[in-house]
Amino acid sequence: MKYILSSGKLAFEDKLVRIALIGSVFTFCVATYFVLASSVSIYLKILLLLGIFTSLIAMVFYIRYEVTFQLRTSTNLVDAMASGDFSLRANNREVKGALADFNNLLNGLADRLAQQSLISKEQQVLIFKIISQIDVAIVACNQHKAITLMNPAAEALFDTNFEEKQAWPVDSIGLQAVFDHRPSEVFSLDLPQKSSKVLVRTDTYLEGGQIQTIIFITDIQQVLREEERSAWQKLLRVLSHEINNSLAPIASIAETLSSLTSNAKVGEIRDDIHEHLNNGLQVINERAHNLNHFIQDYQQLAKLPEPNKSVTSIYKVINDVIGLFEGCEFTLKGRDLEVFADNEQIQQVLVNLIKNADEANRASSIKSSVSEIEIELIQLNAMLSIEIKDHGNGIQNTENLFIPFYTTKKKGSGIGLSLSRQILRNHGGELYLINSDDETFGAVAKMHLPST
Structure with missing residues (x-):
């Protein structure tokens, strides 16, 4: 019998034995006194004392057995749940009191874990079916950049099989460049028997406390061909x-x-x-x-030339342009900022947009002797937004704004907005035209430029 645990502390069931033994000493002493004081023979006294001692010892160790049995049963049940086996249940038919409550708790926990395990397995099957059917190639790798998952789209893209590439480094399928790029970026990827332009997105997740990487690869070559074909058709x-x-x-x-x-x-x-x-x-x-x-x-x-960029004060660029428009009244809001841009090309964009704003004002139902235009500078993180607001009637057809040579003006060429957007995109910016939420204004042209 092992009374002392390896840690040097007395086991719980042995503590109960010790308490029961200490408690039975008084009972045994009293029984011994009355037996010895009786007038029976010495042999009967010895027999009675031996029977009392044996009964007390048997009851103490029976208590130990019952406690140990219940603890071992509960331990086995919890161990089975920890191993993923939720089929075992604690027998609670002939048990009452605190132990019955404890068994009910264990059985309820087993039921909930079994239900959650079933839901988890069903969700895993659903996720597996989804990633098996989507066209996006998915590759997962561990902290050592070794492949841990490939869906069928990835197998088709790289012309390989997951069973063959499992635990291989991602370099083996040509993805070594992924970790050198931003989390979402388009770049060329050398694939078996072809080179393709792909959009690569990366993300991380935890598995076993370790950071894992999941890579989403979209082959956009076909999409680009369709866009190119559509652009040619429009042109x-x-x-x-x-x-x-x-x-x-x-x-x-x-x-x-x-x-x-x-x-x-x-x-x-x-x-x-x-x-x-x-x-x-x-x-x-x-x-x-x-x-x-x-x-x-x-x-x-x-044949738009590449921008010849230099650090420029945006106030200076705007003031040089608004001086060209006589009969217009300008309101300039926001603090001056410096941009790294081609001065002449940005001026060309401002000329196009201010001219549009002026024409919108003059064609407006609100007649005024002065064409009022508001220009507001807003800092948006690393971007500068230049908002040009008019008092016209707003934009009627937003779908064809940037289609080259499309115009609603009698003498318009239809390239001003297309040219302006192309100039801003060459600078890493963008052009937006929307109707203002403020009833005071008509349309708003938003120039986004990287600020220094």
């Missing part, structure tokens, strides 16, 4: 429309003039024919000039 539609608008009247007028001259006698051109010729040639010249102007606008949009 060809615009080019066809503009060229047809010029060539159709030219062809019609040329046919009419040819008919007039062929019906005239040789060496004879009447005054009416002469007038038709002059008018026709004037229209042909005008349409040819318009078509040439259209091609020049297209070349300006297609």
